[in-house]
Amino acid sequence: MTCVEGSCFSNVNVFRKDPILCFLFVISGAFKFRGACNAIFSLNKDQADKGVVTHSSGNHAAALALAADLRDIPAYVVIPNNAPNCKIQNVIRYSGQITYSQPTLQSRETTTTKIMQETGAVLIHPYNDVRIISGQGTIALELLEQAPEIDTIIVPISGGGLISGVALAAKSINPSIRILAAEPCGANDAALSKAAGEIVKLPETNTIADGLRASLGSLTWPVVRDLVDAVITVEDQEIIEATKLCYEVLKVVVEPSGAIGLAAVLSDSFLNNPAWKDSNHVGIVLSGGNLDLGVLWDSICGL
Amino acid sequence: MTCVEGSCFSNVNVFRKDPILCFLFVISGAFKFRGACNAIFSLNKDQADKGVVTHSSGNHAAALALAADLRDIPAYVVIPNNAPNCKIQNVIRYSGQITYSQPTLQSRETTTTKIMQETGAVLIHPYNDVRIISGQGTIALELLEQAPEIDTIIVPISGGGLISGVALAAKSINPSIRILAAEPCGANDAALSKAAGEIVKLPETNTIADGLRASLGSLTWPVVRDLVDAVITVEDQEIIEATKLCYEVLKVVVEPSGAIGLAAVLSDSFLNNPAWKDSNHVGIVLSGGNLDLGVLWDSICGL
Known part of the structure; x- marks a missing residue:
């Protein structure tokens, strides 16, 4: 497995046998x-x-x-x-x-x-802004520069700024690349919007992934509609397990919202979907890393 | 700041203004x-x-x-x-x-x-073995390949396998490079050994850095004696603060033993030592990352 920029390129056999991971971290702890x-x-x-x-x-x-x-x-x-x-x-x-x-x-x-x-x-709106979307898209440029064999990129979706930038950049380089969104079941407005063919807003959300509760915007929805191939929804428990793997094996500090792409890759919905059997080189965007760790420090100081 | 392989190259003004960090992580979570x-x-x-x-x-x-x-x-x-x-x-x-x-x-x-x-x-002894020492030394080869301007490397010291390998490799490339050991005050046998000119073993140790409690070995002591320029000792509180910085700003999972090099760089002993005023490009070896995070997961699951 090779990892690039809080992004992680994997052949689905994550976490074993490939001795070196390579990251580029961005200061401020998020894309x-x-x-x-x-x-x-x-x-x-x-x-x-x-x-x-x-x-x-x-x-x-x-x-x-x-x-x-x-x-x-x-x-x-x-x-x-x-x-x-x-x-x-x-x-x-x-x-x-x-x-x-x-x-x-x-x-x-x-x-x-x-x-x-x-x-x-x-x-400066957090996602419904073309300058923001373009900026986030640079993550795909760097990812594909470092790992051009990637055929699928999995990206967390919230307001859609990140995935819109990634989809626009990645498909301009490789039109056949698959772009999948990862979304919590408890904030599944993007999945519902794709199914309905129009922006669906949820009256309330319920997920541990607190960074993924926004709704799609007027600028991000058309990109998600046209360039995102599918939305994979995952349960909070899967998000927590993926977050743990990030800490315990990858050794990166990721908040649950940032680990959801890994949760999606490890989910049955992804692994057993016959439509995606040809996804052999999967890039996962893991970002951001702003988690409240107070309880951890309290426990360490109490040792 | 550029970071390489759980090693971190810094101009001492850590954590601000330089937008990209670059890491190579090693599987198994430690050097x-x-x-x-x-x-x-x-x-x-x-x-x-x-x-x-x-x-x-x-x-x-x-x-x-x-x-x-x-x-x-x-x-x-x-x-x-x-x-x-x-x-x-x-x-x-x-x-x-x-x-x-x-x-x-x-x-x-x-x-x-x-x-x-x-x-x-x-x-296979954990450190008093030439094959182990040589293997650990590859971290210095890669660090200096990626950041040849480094003039000082700070390395955690315990049994001395890592720092012996780093010192041998680094000084064979650049004999004038400064190699500093970072050691907890509560397990300061390397500092005492350097002062005494012979291996000193402590009857007991007391530090949060549980990976740094071993004594120097017959193979590592001569290298530490001759090639390590000095030992910086730091208090547990400084180690905890450095560990926090690794999580909260660098976004890397490091155990206290692995963060001690950063604690040393941020300590008064290093920053205000006139002998090291010419240390302008400091490489810090940050490794490993195996911390018991159970309390963190418990708190997340309880959200």
Whole structure:
């Protein structure tokens, strides 16, 4: 097995016999840094000087803060006041300027609008933005550069920014490459949308993969509809098992949302699907790695 | 910052501003696989057919089991009956044949001798063996191939197999390269040995870095004495902080013993030592990654 950039290329016989894995890690702990960099360095000077704003509570916020810091412009981040501490700490680590909102979409949007009015900052959406989609697509360029024999790529799906970028980039290089989405059963809006032929939004989601609860956007849905070959849904228990494998065998820190591609590859739905028998070189995108590890440190310190 | 093979090359300003890290991971989760492979594939057929035996409770045992499995020969592993579960599971994962002993050196040695007499298996010592030392040294060859500008390498020290191999390989390429050992204050026998000019053994050790409690051997001590420039000792709290950084920022799973090189680089002893002001390109060997994560999974499953 060869692993590239938080992505993992496998012949399905994962974890045995092939002695060397090769990774490229992205700072900020998630692929989101790719899109955030592309978006921020695409701004003209007048736009950039006023800074950027987002109301993501997750890895996009930290990535945007870091990318903004690299261009030396402010990043305003609206975070619901119930966000996990490790994600807040990541934003602080990368010099993001946090404003807390109530944990409702309305409060997040109102707070964001107020910041935009006060500062003139540009809103950078976490996935429904062509600059973000293009940036995330660079993961496929590097993956296929390092492992051109890949015939199938499995990508986590949430709002669809990552998989849209990957599908566009990968199919422009190799139109016959198979792009599969991995989605939690408890947030299966992409599977339902593909089946219905239109965007389906769920009234609520229930999954351990907290980064995969968003719905598809107006820009990502057409790409998912036309270029993603299928959606594999997996149970939370499968996601947890895959996350464990990442830690215990691959030795990479991955959050459940980031390990779902491995869960999909190891699932019966993938392994026993006759349509995919010819998937011999499978690339798995494993990202991000922002998990709250407090309990682990508490246990270590208590040894 | 560039990271190679569980080794990490840094300009001391760790963790910021350099967007890409590059790792090569070794299967079995520790550098021990290098030495184990070298030892096992150095055996002639008659020796190999009878298998190998060790009484390591740690990563060497798992690495030896995996290397033996690759050559399709048996690996007998004597493990004290109080060894951490994750290390036992690693040996089982790689098809090692476990015999439990009492947790005393005498019981371990008696059990090992009995297996050798019964099977004719070859004893492979975890560090006091030239084949093991040479194998571990390949980490320095690859590190300097990928980052030839490195002027200082910091390596964890326990029995001295890893640092002996690294020092021999690195100084044969660049005689002026600085080799520093990183050692826990609670198991500082290497520092005491260097000061005394002879092997000092501690009556007991007390450190969270459970992989770093061994004493130097007859083959490793002369190399440590002559080729290791100094030993940096660090407190357990510094080791824990460095381990956290590995998880939270580098996104690699490292056990405290494996993160100690980073703790040493971040310590005042290193940063404020005028003798090392010219250490501008520091390679850190981060290995291994076998930590008992049960408490983490329990907390995730309870979410």
